[in-house]
Amino acid sequence: MPGSPFDGLRRELVAAGAHPATTPWTELTRAGSGRETASVEILDLPFRHIPVGELEAWDSAVAFLDGSQHVELVGHVGTDPVVAAVIRAAVRERANRQLRVTAELSRCVVVARGSVLDRLAGVLTGHERINLDASVPPHPLHDLDRAHAAIDRARAALEVAVSRLHRAAHDHWIIVDGTLAVSPEWATDPRMIGVVKSHGALPFEGADLETYLTLPTGHRSSAFVLGGGGRPELHAWGLRLRAWEGHDLFHGLVRVEVAARTAADVAPDLLSGRLLAERSPLATGPRSDRMLYGIHDVGRYLRVRSAVT
């Protein structure tokens, strides 16, 4: 960050034993909603940095899954908002170093209160309708947030559906952009990996949190358990894809999730080495520090498809 008015302050922070950061404010990882600091069960005690070792190539084809959504407020009926979205999900499988689409789904949805959707029934042909909970009092802004959440859920469901479509014909590993906790089906799939780039949910506090957030590049954290409470357990660990020093604590940090039984069969080090190998080629664009190229490729494919159709 050349020419920053805080360069002097950064130098003083270094002298005081702090970690200076240079990531621009607009690119910082933000918590958003859903901050979580609940304690979790740590599997490899003590909680520590574990070098991953040699990078490992996948021994077979591997697929990448991502979804996208295009949301617009299309109008109001009275004071009730009407939100429309196109949601998409696709799987692109890599064989011989080339990525090809193996499954793809899309839906057009309209989200509004049930009464509004009923009134618009005549003009909503070809669109799926999602009702907002009528028990919640109407509020134009809160309804917008709830519509957005509904679309997020619809997109997650579509991603699960497209993975199912792919699974019907392929049993290779699938790397998913995001958490596996969205679906019990994913959370129990023995050949599925979730790569979580956002860190709104941080399951540590104190020294463990510092250990987690100061992982050196090419290292993973001790594995820990997520889920429970009736949901299938997931095993997870932090993995530093790129050096964070000089950027910020979250630079290059992802959380890797696999089904509990997967972790028992396949060493986290092996999976981490394989994911580290996916750093190349570099995926350019937002959050490129923790974006795997395969995921980036699916995202771009979906964006292009949105523009075409």
Next chain:
Amino acid sequence: MTTLGRVVATELRPSTPHQFSFWTARDAPLGIGSIVRVDGDERVVYGVVTEAFAYSDLARPLDAVIGADGDPQREADAPTVRPEIRLWTAAVLRQIPEEPLQPVPFGGVTAASDSDVRVALRMDAFMQPEKSTGLPIGVYAAGGLSAPVLLDADFLLGPEAAHLNITGVSGLATKTSAVTFMLSSIFQTFPAAKGSVAAVCFNVKGPDLCFLDQPASLGEVDLALWRRLGLDPAPFPDMTLYAPFKADGVNLNTLRSNGALADTVQPLVWGLREILDYAEVVLNRDDIDAKADALIDFLAERVVGKQFEAPELRGAAFEVQSFADLEEFFRAIFDHLETSRGGEVWRTHHIATIRKIRNRLGNIATRSKGLVTDDGVANDLPWGAFRDRSLTVIDIAGVDPLAQDLVFARVISRLREHLERRDLGVDHVVVFVDELNKYAPADGPDTYVRKMLLDLSERGRYLGLVLFSAQQFRSQVVRRVTGNAGTTIYGRMDTDELALQAYSTLSPAVKAKLAALPKGELLLRHPHFTQPVFVRFPRPAALSGREGVERFPPAPDLPFADAVVRRLRALTPSIVADQVRAVMDGRPEAEVRRALSATVRRRPDDPFAFFRAWLRRTIPSESPEPRRGITPLASDDDDPFAPY
């Protein structure tokens, strides 16, 4: 018809009526110069690929470095290959329908087929059954396709347009080979309904064009190309080579002097009469004035070849037939003026003008010895008797540049005169001139030859006089000559030349291809083609100069008497050398040359008898005994005042 790609257009790179972009898979069999077809919106568009791009989704080169952790090897090991685009730019050759002219539609792109090439290059306009005027020049080859490309005779040999100019670096045989092949094609396919055609080629370098009547050994690839073009791979059956003599007047100044080919080699010999009309050729800009013109006209109209009475010079009339006679005439004028009788002007001509013209004309005789004879017996091209599909090669490679200019000027001027009168023997004549940057330089002096080539390029097509010209650097040739060429060919080009503004209409990719063009390929512009296209032509079926010299090594120069015997033996192999020598014995060489020239020209049944009879008509000259002078002093003379 497999779809190879699709047209793409963006705001920054839109489709226009003259250009479009399309993408293909990485392994699409296309390249610079490929002809493609676009189908869409009830419109068919043909284009030729002029530029190609490839790029990946990499935003910055630094991203590649970061992605590979600075290790180039790791990039090759990356588990995923970045997607890569092959993006092509094509220039529109033709749209159907042609009106209204619209931007190229976003259709599928396919490689052009045989019939597509014909339509794309508008060859359908002149390739109608029964009245085709197409002249094959090569094949368009791409992706396994080999489609013949034809030129329209009306636009190559007139009257619609005419002339052909070819540019290319030396040493790759492209220029000579292309013109040779083109002449073969013209001779084999020029429609009889369009009249007769002959060619006159000036050989200005080594043996380049000396063996065009001798068959070359062609490989299967070349033979297949000849067949694909519907042509017979044969050399020129009717070729005559004209060459001046060397200074000795008996040995021909050509590398085609092997005895086995003597039948088709003729001496090119001109006398004073032939030269005088073109005296302007040897005059530079400073020389040309009304006074010089007036004197030359006076000589041509009143003196040369006539009985000229000038009592003030001498009692007997002058009969000026040769340069020697002319020198005698000038000498008489100077003698007259240098006496008190004359002053500085003779019959309105100033002595300075007379001296200048005398020097310039004398210069021709000196520098063009072998071409210009002083014995009055000329041997010229068959004016009025040119044969249909005949090839005349004039070998001036070994003569002085002044003599070359003279040959150019006279031959082209005579061709023009005869074509104007329609009495040349043929309706069209193709004249091939190599090294055009030497004869029509862009920056050089405004010589007679340059003016003559300009005139030929600007007005020749109306007469049927067509210029095929070649040069290494087109930029160094006067633009009006190259610009008037309806058909332009580029062989392999020098990159410095391609960097000039004159080539700015060619894309960088086309230039790159031109700079590395293999033998046998060329870029072709023709009035029917909206864009230049690359074509491949076969090796000519005639021997190249180098091959010819290897197969027919030039005969060594012989002493005068032996050279005379050899030339007579070419007429009658049984002639006895000693008999010829006996007849020649004691005769001046000039007389023998005259007799030999008459014999060769007349080709009598008994050449030796004719030769002997010709010499008998002249009285043998006798060399007078040297006059006895004063006996020198004895060397042992002790005269003390002797110088030594």
